[in-house]
Amino acid sequence: MKITAALMPEAIETCLPFWVDRMGFEKTVEVPEGDRLSFVILERDGAELMLQTAESVRKDEVSFAPDGPPRGTGLFIEVKDFADTLKRLQGYPVALPERTTFYGMREIGVFAPGGHIVVFAAPIGASVAEKADPAAAQKQVAAERAAALVEDGMIVGLGSGSTAALAVRVLGRRVAEGLKIIGIPTSEKTAALARELGIPLSDLAQHERIDLTIDGADEVERGTLHLVKGLGGALLREKIVASATARLVIVADPSKVVERLRIHEGPIPIEIAPFGWESTARRLRAMGGEFKMRLGADGKPFVSDGGHYIVDAGFQGFGSAEELALALDRTVGVMEHGMFLGMAERAIIGGAAEVTVLERKG
Secondary structure, eight states, rough: OOEEEOOOOGGGGHHIIIIIIOOEEEEEEEETTTTTTEEEEEEEEEEEEEEOHHHHHHHTTTTTTSSSSSSEEEEEESSSOOOHHHTTTTSSSSEEEEEEEEOOEEEEEEEEETTEEEEEOOGGGOOHHHHHOOHHOOOOOOOHHHTTTOOOOOOOEEOOOOEEEEEEEHHHHHHTTTTEEEEEEEEHHHHHHHHHHHHHBBOTTOSOOEEEEEESSSSSTTTTTEEOOTSSSSSHHHHHHHHTTTTTTEEEGGGESSSSOOOTTEEEEEEEEEETTTHHHHHHHTEEEEEEEBBOOSSBBBOTTSOOEEEEEEEEEEEEHHHHHHHHSSSSTTTEEEEEOOOEEEEEEEEESOEEEEEEEO
16 A cells, blocks of 8 residues: 655645755656646655645545645654654754654654644654664564553553563553553653653552562573563662562563573672772672673763662572572672562563463462
8 A cells, every 4th residue: 555645735836945955855746737836746765745736626626625725734754764854854943853752653843834744753663773673573562462461540660671661652652542550660761751651650658569560671581480680770679669569570572581590601780889899899709700890881880770889790609590699688788689589470572473471480
């Protein structure tokens, strides 16, 4: 199916400089009527736009033409190269600032000549993020399935990270459609996203128990559903929320599923107090830990939302994740670690062909 967008300006000539000179469309059809144009078809990158004056339409089909002068028209155009579109619109009056919608589409809107509101958007399937992340489609499927578990009136834990953000965006769409929930975010970044989407937020001071938390994971152990989390830097808040939830559901792609957590090579994120962190580091080394201090973009130690440093470590000498977790829990200066053991109820894994649901055994 091919759809051609249509606009009915008062004068086509006043519109052409914007569409041809600025936006790079080419005229493929041109029909004059006297000394004016009555009909033009423009094309760019497979997208077609038809301009026909209201006066011309009125002559052909009176009932179809608008009464009086042309009214403003909303138009949505999908462009292949969104970055090029942004460049072309530099300095042009913008009606809708460039943004990413709650379902992941980048768009920008302008008032085009003729009183038309035009939104240019990048196709979701060809987004930069999806090209950079081949598992993006798999994550989206898992996020949709997890978000479907949320029911009206629930208190919902909103996880952190790229996959959890997909689920938050789906919930934002459902809230816009009338779903009534209250979200408890696991990070400041998630809180900002939820506010942008219109999801009402609260905290654990107001709600002792969370009905359902949807979060991502860096590793999911098959069978036990033990997790490694925290590569995004929100592990302390994520574990506090997870411990207060009745049901923890993980969304991930197949690459995150492992037979056993990789505690020896890591990385296992560990959140430590900045005060005396060198002393804490010596304790971790004495336990057989090899680690790196996580750094921010400025080259300084990364600081979590809780105000702590994070080291990414692997530990030799431990036979199981349970043994290592117990040792870290007893280490002074360690605020929390990224092993979430026995906390997840299920993991929804979005595969290329189907969605797999893993249930915790035992």
